[in-house]
Amino acid sequence: MNSRERFNAILNFENGAENLKYEYGYWAGLLRKWNKQNFINIDNPPEGINDTDLIRISLPVSQKKEKNLDKFFLDYFNLDPYPSKFPFDFSPLLPEKIIEENHEFKIIKDSYGATQKTIKVGTSVPMVMEYPIKTTEDFNSYKELYDRDFKKRLPKNWNDLATQLNSRDFPIRLGGNPFGFCGMPRHLMGDVNYMLSFYDNPGLIKDINDFYLEFAMEYWSEILSKVEIDWVMIWEDMAFKTGSFISKESFKEFLTPYYLKFVDFLKQFGVKNIIVDCDGLVGELIPLWLETGVTGIFPMEAVNDLIKIRENFPKLQMLGGVDKRILIKNDQRSIDKELEKISSIIKAGGFIPHIDHSIPMDADWHLFNEYREKLNNLIA
Secondary structure (H helix, E strand, O other): OOHHHHHHHHHOOOOOOOOOOOOOEEEHHHHHHHHHOOOOOOOOOOOOOOOOOEEEOEOOOOOOOOOOEOOOHHHHOOOOOEOEEEOOOOOOOOOOEEEEEOOOEEEEEOOOOOEEEEEOOOOOOOEEEEOOOOOHHHHHHHHOOOOOOHHHHOOOOHHHHHHHHOOOOOOEEEEOOOOOOOHHHHHHHOHHHHHHHHHHOHHHHHHHHHHHHHHHHHHHHHHHOOOOOOEEEEEOOOEEOOEEOOOHHHHHHHOHHHHHHHHHHHHHOOOOOEEEEOOOOOOOOHHHHHHHOOOEEEOOOOOOOHHHHHHHOOOOEEEEEEOHHHHOOOOHHHHHHHHHHHHHHHHHOOEEEEEOOOEOOOOOHHHHHHHHHHHHHHHO
């Protein structure tokens, strides 16, 4: 089997398929750190990539070079390429505007109209200084920035590329940040305004989700009608280490109706793997997602009890799950203990193990080597 066939076989709980040697990605600054420590001797990530930028351990969807794709981990650690991200853009395509920049940080107004500050050294998520949507009137004006000319949102030489991709031997995912039915409103409004709007302006949240549901279905039908996608990702990140930050009742009112329509749309195109991207403790959210037709969770952070989740939800697809803290603790026993847990879940099927998100900046070179060698052997 090639990596695409194995990906689909594993998520379909088929017996006999060898699991995949996956890592999702790493912060660019990690390679620079390991270079300085003389553990490796390779070219640093190219200029224009900050330490805080994510490098995905994937193959490019097309022949076009992508500067944020891995050139080192795949070969050195004998990994399989992670499902490649099909390019998509849900923004109104506003021109990016640099407001301020120096050697420490950059402040921009991005293609969504959000003003955000990013640091150039170290790791941190961008700090959004101003969101584009505050009121219903804002969103009514914002919608006017969109049109239905989806050709400009597709890769160049689209028809030729679609033909090539249908004979590929690696998996492709469509979706991710910021598209989701919690994710999209928060991306445009910010967490505080989003949560207050449950009470103060629920119609605004529903208007946003109505708009992007229709937009997504029209836009993605152009892609799904020509390319078989292996994984559709819905980005939510709606939980912290103590649990979901919205209630079951809010989920059913503000998310469930959109999931049901969207999942039905995807199934019409034969999409089998509909996987939510959500960090944090997700146990209370899993049954709500499963009720809508979602099939899996990524990156299944280690704050969750994976063994218990597998027992309670035997057909839930899971990716990730390996506690990233084993790469930081100077205790080799923690690696063996973690992989013992992982081994039992691999045997149950429907699970592809890797560090529970990207490889952190403070990962120790020796611990990562030991972890990766032992996990590779476990899979083999």
